[in-house]
Amino acid sequence: MSRLDQAPARRARRLRSAAALGLAVALAGAGCAGPDTAAVLPKAAAPTSPLPTVPPAQPPQQLSREKIDTAVDKxxxxxxxxxRRTGVPGVAVGVVHDDEVLYMEGFGTRKAGTKSKxxxxxxxxxxxxxxxxxSTVVAAAVGDETVGWDDPVVKYTPRFALKDPWVTDHVTLADLFSHRSGLPDHAGDLLEDLGFDRTYILEHLRYExxxxxxxxxxxxxxxxxxxxEAVAQASDTSWEKLSADKLYGPLGMDSTSSSFGDYEKAENKAVGHVREGDAWKAEFVRDAEAQSPAGGASSTVRDxxxxxxxxxxxxxxxxxxxxxxxxxxETHLPHIVSEPPHAPAGRTGFYGLGWNVGYDDQGRLKLSHSGAFALGAATNVTMLPSENLGIVILTNGMPVGVPEAIASTFLDTVQTGGPTVDWLKFIGPLLEQAAAGDRSExxxxxxxxxxxxxxxxxxYTGTYANDFxxxxTVSAEGEGLVMQLGPKKLKFRLRHYDGDTxxxxxxxxNAVGLSGVTFTVDSSGRADKVRVESLDHNKLGTFTRQ
Incomplete structure (x- = not known):
């Protein structure tokens, strides 16, 4: 099936859980809505207007407290x-200005259909x-001189390896925190979906x-x-404890943790929801322990x-x-171009160390990051450091643009008195477009x-090997075939489509609905290879009969 081979080129994979979501928020400056907003590509959450040139003699006017208070009131x-427009069950929002918490509120329910506020x-x-x-935890370790941002990862984790030995020896903490190592988009995530743990996944990045x-x-x-993990090794502790020692403890972030177990046992927790039609349902539990530093922390708006x-x-x-x-x-500086402009007048997006780094139409530095679980979470944090202003939005629904729209509307309101764009109407379709692009043709x-x-x-039955x-195992069960994968031996029923597919x-x-499994039958009349379409984005999804 030739169409199956087109899958890797088609995928603008995984906007719904990527930092690209944060690029939408880069539009939220004064007058950011421009003609090129219609030229958005699926992998980019938003194009932006031109980078401004602000003469030194005319610095951007500082936002007044009156304007900020007016926006907070709204x-x-x-x-x-x-x-109301999306049905997202629960939202919590916090705003900080000049080291003061101006706003801290919760809305909706922790679980749809209950009265848990x-x-x-x-x-x-x-x-x-x-x-x-x-990246803030690592910055604390850098400040203590436990590690340096430019230290090679192998200095602290000798077993770490990538496909190229030279890159293995030279890739630094900063390279990996800025996503410029050369690893492909979301490398290792599919192993997590199959139930592999952090150790296995990190050791198998060498195949990517x-x-x-x-x-x-x-x-x-x-x-x-x-x-x-390398920083934790250098500190002779676990990542979960390092985070608590360096950041959560000193700040009194008592409800924050890098352990999924702590989230699970919290009594006052928001559970994840997915949208099915017009209904929001708490159907899944997303355990991101394997990627805890990248996606597994939990917290409250107060923290x-x-x-x-x-x-x-x-x-x-x-x-x-x-x-x-x-x-x-150092975490707030641009380290790599993450989003080239999509038009001559487009604005360039950058990534720092754990932050999307951009500049608004007044030339002000803007730092932001979004988070998203397709299984039921969407979050955002955005700051204008020169204004000592920041906002955080946490939600318990799959990404439909709510946190980004709230952040963008708030910052627009601060600067212009109201939104320059219907941000929810703008961002929501981008996410839907990206999600649709993930599915098989x-x-x-x-x-x-x-x-x-x-x-x-x-x-077709038998055991097939794959280094990654x-x-x-493919076995006959009942009236059909069952495919078994991963350390937990997850079972997937195979339904016949066409010939050996x-x-x-x-x-x-990273579920994408129905996907293909194609067997190659050799001259002996038995399948000697099988390609799993959804696992083959980086040409690693072919299994060979043992």
Missing amino acids: LDGIVQDAM ISPDTVFQLASVSKPVA PLAPFRASYAYTNFGLTAAA MTKFLRLQLGNGKFDGKQVVEAEALD TNYAKPPADAAPAKADDT YGPM FSYRTVGE
């Missing part, structure tokens, strides 16, 4: 409008907002193909996790306002220098009218 309505102390999964949290080192950007949860105060205070909190300023400042739910019959079951994904329903964070 936040209840902004949040409620987004919830969201409060500022409700624990949410942060998803990829874990990344700027993680590499793009040019330090010359290309590709968002990788497990690349960043590898760097964070995250403390995090904002630290960031905007150059590493100080309540008068104490918790994180050395220079080490923290082949409609496996409807076999072709002239479909060739399958061969006998024993043509481990063994796969079957379909199965994908599961996990």
Whole structure:
């Protein structure tokens, strides 16, 4: 089936859980809506207007406290409008200005259909907002001279390896935190979906193909996790404890953790929801323990306002220098172009160390990051450091644009008195477009009218090997075939599609609906190879009969 081979080129994979979501927020400056907003590509959450040139003699006018207070007064309505239009069950929002918490509110319910209210102390999964949290933990270790941003990862984790030995020896903590190592987009995530743990996934990054080192950007949860693990090794502790010791403890972020177990046992926690039609349902539990530094932290809006105060205070909190300023400042600088402009007048997007780095139409530095679980979470944090202003939004629904729209509308309101764009209407379709782009071109739910019959079951049954994904077993169960994958021996029923091609329903964070499984039958009349379409984005999805 030639269409199956087109899958890797088609995928603008995984906007729904990527930092690209944060690029939408880069539009939220004064007058940011421009003609090129219609030219958005699926992989980019938003194009932006031109980078400004602000003459030194005419610096941007500082936002007045009056304007900020006016925008804060409108936040209840902004949040409620987004919830009404999307149905997202629960939202919590916090705003910090000049080291003061101006706003901290919860809306909706922790679980749809219950009376469990969201409060500022409700624990949410942060998803990829874990990344700027993680880079702050590493900045604290850099400030303590435990590690340096430019230290090679192999200095602390000798078993770490990538496909190219030279890159293995030279890739640094900063390279992996800025997604410029050459690892492909979301490398290792599919192993997580199959149930492999952090150790296995990090050790198997060596099989992933590499793009040019330090010359290309590709968002990788497990690349960043590898760097964070190296810092934990250098500190002779676990990542979970290092995070608590360096950041959560000193800031009094008592409800924040990098352990999924702590989220699970929290009584006041928001559970994840997915949207099915017009209904929101709490159907899945997203355990991101394997990628904890990149996506596995959990927190409350109350705690995250403390995090904002630290960031905007150059590493100080309540008068104490918790994180050395220079080490923290390095995380806020551009380290790689993450989003080239899509038009001559487009604005360039950058990635720092765990942050999307951009500039608004007044030339002000803007730092942001979004987080998203397709299984039920969407979050955002956005800051204008020169204004000492930051906002954090946590939600318990799959990504439909709510946190980004709230952040963008708030910042627009601060600067112009109201939104310059209907941000929810703008961002939501981008996410839908990206999610649709993840699915197979082949409609496996409807076999072709002239479909060739399958061969006998024993043509396909047996055990197949794969260095990356481990063994796969195909067996006959009941009236059909079952494929078994991963350490937990997940079972997937194969349904015949056409000839030697079957379909199965994908599961996990990266599920894409029905996908294909194609056997290659040799001259002996038995299948000697099988290609799993949804696992083959980096040409690693072919299994060979043992």
